[in-house]
Amino acid sequence: MWYLPENARGVGTASDQFRKTAETAPAGQADYCTCIEVYGRYFDASEPASEQTFITTYRLFLGGNNKTDYNLLRNHTYTVNTTLRGRNEMDTSIDCAPNPTDRIEITPIVNVSYGVTPSVGVQSAGKAQSGSGIESAGIFPGTKAPADGSTVLDMYFARADAPSGAYGAYGTTALKASRAAGTGAVAMTFSPVQYYLPNGKKTKMVGWYPQANSFTGGVVSWTFDGTQDIMTSAVSQEGSTTVPMPAFTFNHKTAQLQFFLYAEDTKAQTVWGKVESIAVTAQRNTCTFSVSSAESTGQVTFTGDADKTFTVAGASGVLPVVGRNNALQFGQAMMIEPQDEGYQLHITVKTATKGTVTTIVSAQAYPVGSVTRLMLKFPNGDVTVEPEILVNGWTDSNQEVEMG
Helix, strand or coil: CCCCCCEEEEECCCCCHHHCCHHHCCCCCCCCCCEEEEEEEEECCCCHHHCCEEEEEEEEECCCCCCCEEEECCCCCCCCCCCCCCCCCCCCCEEEEECCCCCCECCCEEEECCCCCCCCCCEECCCCCCCCCCEECCCCCCCCCCCCCCCCEEEEEEEEEECCCCCCCCCCCCEEEEECCCCEEEEEEECCCCECCCCCCEEEEEEEECCCCEEECCEEEEECCCCCCCEEECCCEEECCCCCCCCEEEEECCEEEEEEEEECCHHHHHHHCCEEEEEEEEECCEEEEECCCCCCCCCCEEECCCCEEEECCCCCCECCCECHHHCEECCCCEEECCEEEEEEEEEEEEECCCEEEEEEEEEEEECCCEEEEEEEEECCCCCCCCCCEEEEECCCCCCCEECC
C-alpha cells in the first residue's frame, strides 16, 4: 500500500491498455504522470537452450482506468491488479533488452597467409617439349596472393553450439563476417552480430572464403573459373564467455599460376605480335568443403570432369617486351586445382600474328597453396620449349624449381 499526493494530469489518447504510455499521455504531461515500474531480469522459457535473460521494465501508468485516465485524485483508493505474462513486443508499456552480462560478442582474430618473396636457390628439374615455338623460362619475385589483406575481406562461417555439454550439428546458415584491412592477425565482426552462449557454454566455428554458390547439408560448394582464391580455416575454433576463440588461420586451397611474357628480340616481337589471350585447359571447376568432416584440416574436394578451360583475366593485346629481365605479368593470377607430381599443364596462347598455339609444360606438381610463375619466352623461330618454373609458397615455406 502506498500513500501518494494528488496528481491529476487529465485524459490521454491510448486505444487500449497496451498503449497507455508516456507517448499517449495528455499533451505536455508525459513527464509528470504517476506510474509504477516493475524492473527485473526476464528468462524466455520458450528458448531454454539459449539461457538468455532480458533486462525488462514493466511501466504501469495509474489513473481512473487502465486505458486513458491519468488522474490520481485525493481521498480515492486505486487498486491495481497486474499479471505479468511475458515480454510482448507489441505492448509499448514494456521495455526489454538483452542482458549485456549474458551476451558477449564473438569477434575472433583472423590470420590470412599471403605471398612472400621467394628464397634463393635453384635446382634443375628437366625439360618440356612442344612444337609451339613458345619458350617458357625465368623466375620473378613474389607478389601478394589474390586475396589482398589491404582491403576488407568478407568471410563466411558455420556455427555449432554446446548448450548441454555436447555439440549439436552445425547451423544451416552461412554467417557473414568482415575482416578489417591489414596483413597478419586482424579482428573481424559478424553481421548480424554473433554472441557466445551464456554461463561459459561453448561455441565452435569453421570458416571459408569467398562466398559459396551454395551451403546445403553442411557442404559448401563453389563453381569457379580460375579467378577465385578459395580459402578455408585450418581448423575449427571454439570459445565461450570465459575463454574467447583463438585466432583463425585461413589457408589457400588452390594452386596459383602467374604468366609473364618476354620476347627474345625485336624480330620476335614482329614474328608473334601481341598476345591476345592465355588459357589453361583440362581443368575441373567444382570445389566442395564439408564443415563437419573437414573441420580439423580445412580440406576441400575437387569434383567433376576435367574438361573446362580457364582463361587469364584482366589482359588482352599485350606485346611481349624484349628481355627476360623486363618480363611483365600478363593479366591476373589464375587459380587451379592442386596437382601431384607427374601432372602436365596444357596452355594455349593466342597471338595476333601466329594465332593459337599450345604449350605442354613438363610433368611436375602444383602443390596446394603454391604459386607457379610461368615465364613465356617468344623466340624469333620455332624452337624447343624449355620452361623455367618457380614454385613459391603463399606461406613462409618456399621452394624454387628451374627447368632447362
